[in-house]
Amino acid sequence: MSVEVRVPTVLRPATGGVAVVPGEGATVGEVFNDLIDRHPGLKGQLLTESGELHRHLNVFRNDDDIRYLGKLDAEVSEGDTLTLMPAVAGGAS
Amino acid sequence: MLVIRKKDLDLMTCHALDGYPLEVCGLLIGTLRDTDVETDVTSVEPTENVAASSRVYEIAPKVLLEVERRAEAGGTQIVGVYHSHTHTDAKPSPTDIAQAPDPTWHYVLVSLRDEHPCVRSWKIDSGNIEEEEVVVKW
Ligand SMILES: [Zn+2]
Numbered sequence: 001m002s003v004e005v006r007v008p009t010v011l012r013p014a015t016g017g018v019a020v021v022p023g024e025g026a027t028v029g030e031v032f033n034d035l036i037d038r039h040p041g042l043k044g045q046l047l048t049e050s051g052e053l054h055r056h057l058n059v060f061r062n063d064d065d066i067r068y069l070g071k072l073d074a075e076v077s078e079g080d081t082l083t084l085m086p087a088v089a090g091g092a093s
Numbered sequence: 094m095l096v097i098r099k100k101d102l103d104l105m106t107c108h109a110l111d112g113y114p115l116e117v118c119g120l121l122i123g124t125l126r127d128t129d130v131e132t133d134v135t136s137v138e139p140t141e142n143v144a145a146s147s148r149v150y151e152i153a154p155k156v157l158l159e160v161e162r163r164a165e166a167g168g169t170q171i172v173g174v175y176h177s178h179t180h181t182d183a184k185p186s187p188t189d190i191a192q193a194p195d196p197t198w199h200y201v202l203v204s205l206r207d208e209h210p211c212v213r214s215w216k217i218d219s220g221n222i223e224e225e226e227v228v229v230k231w
Contacts, residue, residue, distance in 0.1 A: 010196065056192065
């Protein structure tokens with residue numbers, strides 16, 4: 001499947017400044033591996049060392065948060081859009 | 094430098110006071126100028142603090158997506174985030190710095206520690222913070 005991946009500003013140094021990049025795969029995890037092949041700088045930004053979805057990254061398949069769709073196992077269809085967004089949070093201590 | 098209208102500044106301050114004793118948060122919408130040195134805030138979007146805490150804040154991912162789409166449809170973008178500090182000064186905490194999502198963003202802090210609310214704006218890049226000027230226009 002070919003999907004479109006929307007990359008937030010904070011990750012664009014890894015994609016040469018490009019905001020929308022193509023990706024290939026049948027699941028979000030496969031698309032991420034494809035992205036990492038094309039843009040190695042994304043590696044530590046998308047996945048933890050153990051290969052889990054990074055805690056401070058939100059991923060939407062079209063309108064839906066993949067946390068509720070099986071995370072990296074979430075299936076993607078031809079023409080889907082994956083939107084990556086950093087978590088926005090903070091704390092006093 | 095952050096250029097913001099008085100009504101948006103008031104909106105953030107009122108939101109912070111209304112939400113007390115919990116921290117409140119919201120997003121800044123606007124346009125980054127070419128130079129990236131100066132940003133015009135065209136609107137402010139108060140959001141729910143899903144952490145519902147006096148110590149931490151968190152914006153729901155879904156809300157972030159919705160606000161970004163709405164901003165893009167209007168030819169603008171998310172240019173920063175604001176949140177309140179109920180008992181500390183208007184300066185990013187170590188956690189705020191560690192979790193800052195984007196170095197191009199502006200981080201506005203509204204402190205309610207003293208008698209009058211205090212608003213300050215910061216840039217946060219790779220663990221370094223720098224205060225910036227806030228210009229209020231009518
Ligand atoms: Zn804070």
